[in-house]
Amino acid sequence: MELKLEDVDDLCTGAAFLGAGGGGDPYIGGLMVKEELMAGRRIEILDPDHLPDDDLVIPTAMMGAPTVLLEKIPSGEEPILALRAVEAALGRKAAATMPTEVGGINSTIPLFVGARLGVPVVDADGQGRAFPELQMETFAIEGVAGTPLGIADEKGDFATIRTEDNHRMEWIARGITIRMGGTAYFANYPMSGAEVKRASVKHTLSLARSIGRIIRTSRREKHDPFEELEAFIATTSYGRAKRIFSGKVVDLDRQTSRGFTLGAVTIAPDSGTGAHCTITFQNENLCAKADGALLAVVPDIITVLDAETAVPITNETLRYGQRVAVVAVGVPPIMRTPAALKQFGPEAFGLEEAYVPLAG
Amino acid sequence: MELKLEDVDDLCTGAAFLGAGGGGDPYIGGLMVKEELMAGRRIEILDPDHLPDDDLVIPTAMMGAPTVLLEKIPSGEEPILALRAVEAALGRKAAATMPTEVGGINSTIPLFVGARLGVPVVDADGQGRAFPELQMETFAIEGVAGTPLGIADEKGDFATIRTEDNHRMEWIARGITIRMGGTAYFANYPMSGAEVKRASVKHTLSLARSIGRIIRTSRREKHDPFEELEAFIATTSYGRAKRIFSGKVVDLDRQTSRGFTLGAVTIAPDSGTGAHCTITFQNENLCAKADGALLAVVPDIITVLDAETAVPITNETLRYGQRVAVVAVGVPPIMRTPAALKQFGPEAFGLEEAYVPLAG
Incomplete structure (x- = not known):
């Protein structure tokens, strides 16, 4: 499925909903994605059930305090630099990217990366919402290694972390994020298509878009958006x-x-x-x-x-x-x-x- | 010149002297070096003037609070892991290692690495004493890039940093060090033999050994050690x-x-x-x-x-x-x-x- 320009705002609204108050305001990420589409780049949303088992998937995301994000606009190259660092550590190119969390700005970061690099974005994530820490992933629960993790900032500085403990991955990456000024962009949990199918929460980008569409259209059609949301989520x-x-x-x-x-x-x-x-x-x-x-x-x-x-x-x-x-x-x-x-x-x-x- | 077992204590005493109160007590590092020598490994101290211009030299060291070092004994593999991370980032093996600072424990870390890896240790450093921060290097002043920097801890966790700004290298590595528990081991300023000749303070391992020897022998010979030190340093x-x-x-x-x-x-x-x-x-x-x-x-x-x-x-x-x-x-x-x-x-x-x- 190709992501269309008119889907972006709905997806961002739904991502803010699933962000549970956090995850970073998707507004800035949405703008970045729209610019890519308006520049003629394509964003392919790939159903995880259609992903080849041997493909290498490298999720991309931002981390840090959402309050800081408002004043520290990304250049756009940060998550790509982070993904490249993981590729360099593995000696292998990513066939696709995907969200680590669907809530907040992190639903949009992999869309931007997919557009820039011309790789599909898998319609799934590892949190099914937003959570504040990197070990809080269904990927981790299902045994996927968190590192090599790549982390980058808007100055072009980047680092690669290797550890077997996902709590220490979070702890060290958070320390780097603070030193990078409170926000940073990262790529971690590199995994195979087979692992994505086993370890992710599926179809969550689609879910976000549907939630956003319900909030937008129920307002226009004068329906109670809360009733409509309850009815949709029940399905x-x-x-x-x-x-x-x-x-x-x-x-x-x-x-x-x-x-x-x-x-x-x-x-x-x-x-x-x-x-x-x-x-x-x-x-x-x-x-x-x-x-x-x-x-x-x-x-x-x-x-x-x-x-x-x-x-x-x-x-x-x-x-x-x-x-x-x-x-x-x-x-x-x-x-x-x-x-x-x-x-x-x-x-x-x-x-x-x-x-x-x-x-x- | 080969480092002998009987030189180690003198070198450590001189390193503590040049450490200017900091640099970490070389006692623990000295023990590690003596163990290597007693296990039959050799440590070759190489005059920088004899270093081939094209050789890759990767300095190794520890960083953090010396007070913490006393309670967090290194496993020995940390600086090697850090050096390996720099080698991996460069795609090239080190022909030699050397100190980043001659003061304190950091005069001994590269000796240990040289013994374990079977590479010579260049008789020179980038501080001519000890300083607390990573950008405070004659290497930096002479234009050698500080990164890729590898950093590792006793748990086997490690990270690699890339930045063009040596203050940010220090800032990010210090953040990682704090998260690694207050001390960490690193390798940075990878450089050619030609760069070592231009950018280092030369013959400082020999200097440390001489200072240590004077302190030890003047005591034995009932000379005033302070007068002897003044007379030697004047040369x-x-x-x-x-x-x-x-x-x-x-x-x-x-x-x-x-x-x-x-x-x-x-x-x-x-x-x-x-x-x-x-x-x-x-x-x-x-x-x-x-x-x-x-x-x-x-x-x-x-x-x-x-x-x-x-x-x-x-x-x-x-x-x-x-x-x-x-x-x-x-x-x-x-x-x-x-x-x-x-x-x-x-x-x-x-x-x-x-x-x-x-x-x-």
């Missing part, structure tokens, strides 16, 4: 979506620290009285509670949307006084296994809450 | 050494921060009254003052020695109450050019003092 492997809170942003604690955007947002109910909803985040929203009661928790997706338009609001653009709705979405079975919960369930984020899959 | 390219203070350590402020050992030591005079001497350090001693008057400043070497034996005391082993003598040593002309002072003169360390070469 996917994610299974369930639910509006868990509505109200006004009344408090916001947001810091850029340790290479992440960290904090919490508090939302007062529409009624003016009753329990407030508090959502904590490490780039992505981790846990939503009201009066101490758990509403939703990772790996389920918690996204804050504009109360009227259902346009997703990423954490770096949250502001006091915004009228918002909070939507939670369940995740596919591959993301809820005991091994998956160990990588990116509540305990992996230091939360005390047990994982309770989103109730109906 | 070298360093030109001048001088005892600038004697007394007792009465205050010590020492922290491990930003990947360095930072602080200051205060020494009360032997007489009990009069000006105290304060020496500030960033791994290495930077500036010695008494009552606000400058006694010595970088790039001149400031070393604290045991008042009786003239054995050098590195900053991580300084203790309250020690009886010490402070010796300052001038540096060779290649280290005092305007370009050299820009790299590692007082201003490079944020000091307000102008460089005043050691007075007679």
Whole structure:
């Protein structure tokens, strides 16, 4: 399937939704992708089920604090430099690229790389949403080695990391990202087509585009976008979506620290009285509670949307006084296994809450 | 010239002297080198003037906080892994290794590498002493590219950095070092034999061995080691050494921060009254003052020695109450050019003092 210019905005909206408040605003990435298409380059979205088993696939992405991304615009060459570093370490060229995460700007980075290099982009990723750390990947859970990892910045500096431990890969790459100014671009988990089929969350670029299209068209057609989203997601492997809170942003604690955007947002109910909803985040929203009661928790997706338009609001653009709705979405079975919960369930984020899959 | 087992302790003592309080205690490195020699391996010290112009030389070293080194013993494979990473990036094998700095443990790391790999160790370095940062090299001043840089830790993790800016090389490698636990091993400034001849401080391993021998034998022969050192150094390219203070350590402020050992030591005079001497350090001693008057400043070497034996005391082993003598040593002309002072003169360390070469 070829990605068309008119698909890009929908894909970005859906990626922001799946970004769970983090993942970086896809707006900048979307602009970069549109420029490529307008310059006549093609972007081929490849169904993972059609990928030859022996093909080498090298995922590409950005990392760091989304708040920094807004002020540190990429040159466009960074993820290509990162991919080239992995190719050099392996002594082999990539036949395709793909997202490491579908949420946020990282749905768009591999599209840009695919356009520039003339290789297809696999319609799958390793997070099925956005997560803040590099070991939080279904790729890792399924035994794919994280390194060689290539990492590059807008100055043209780059580095290659080799380690057998994905937590140390994350730890060292995060240290480099901080030194590169708070954001960097990377390529890791190089794998075969057969491994992509086994270890990825499939068809998530298509999912993002569909979610974005629903938010856009329901507004135009005066349908309730929240109802439409719930109905659509019920037909996917994610299974369930639910509006868990509505109200006004009344408090916001947001810091850029340790290479992440960290904090919490508090939302007062529409009624003016009753329990407030508090959502904590490490780039992505981790846990939503009201009066101490758990509403939703990772790996389920918690996204804050504009109360009227259902346009997703990423954490770096949250502001006091915004009228918002909070939507939670369940995740596919591959993301809820005991091994998956160990990588990116509540305990992996230091939360005390047990994982309770989103109730109906 | 072949390095003999009986030379190792002298070389380490001299390296500690040239380490200017930093550079890491060469004791651990000396043990590693002695083990290699006792296992029957040879260490060839090669005069840089005899090095073929086309030979590839890859210097090897450790970096990080010397205070951490004491508790994080290297496995021995780290600097070899770092050198291999540079070889892989260049697609070429090293014909020799050499020190990046002759002061402290970094005089011994390339000896170990040379023994293990069966390649000679060039009798020269890029600092003529120890300095805390990677861009502070005569190699850099003479236009040798700092990267590809390989960096490795005791877990077998390693990374390769490419940048055209030596300050960014230092900045990124230091970030990785912190993430690797505070110490790491690296190889950088790969260069030709011709470049070594032009860009290095020559015969500094021999210098370290001679200084160590003088300290050892003057004690045995009941000569004044300080007078002997001054007389010997007057015959070298360093030109001048001088005892600038004697007394007792009465205050010590020492922290491990930003990947360095930072602080200051205060020494009360032997007489009990009069000006105290304060020496500030960033791994290495930077500036010695008494009552606000400058006694010595970088790039001149400031070393604290045991008042009786003239054995050098590195900053991580300084203790309250020690009886010490402070010796300052001038540096060779290649280290005092305007370009050299820009790299590692007082201003490079944020000091307000102008460089005043050691007075007679």
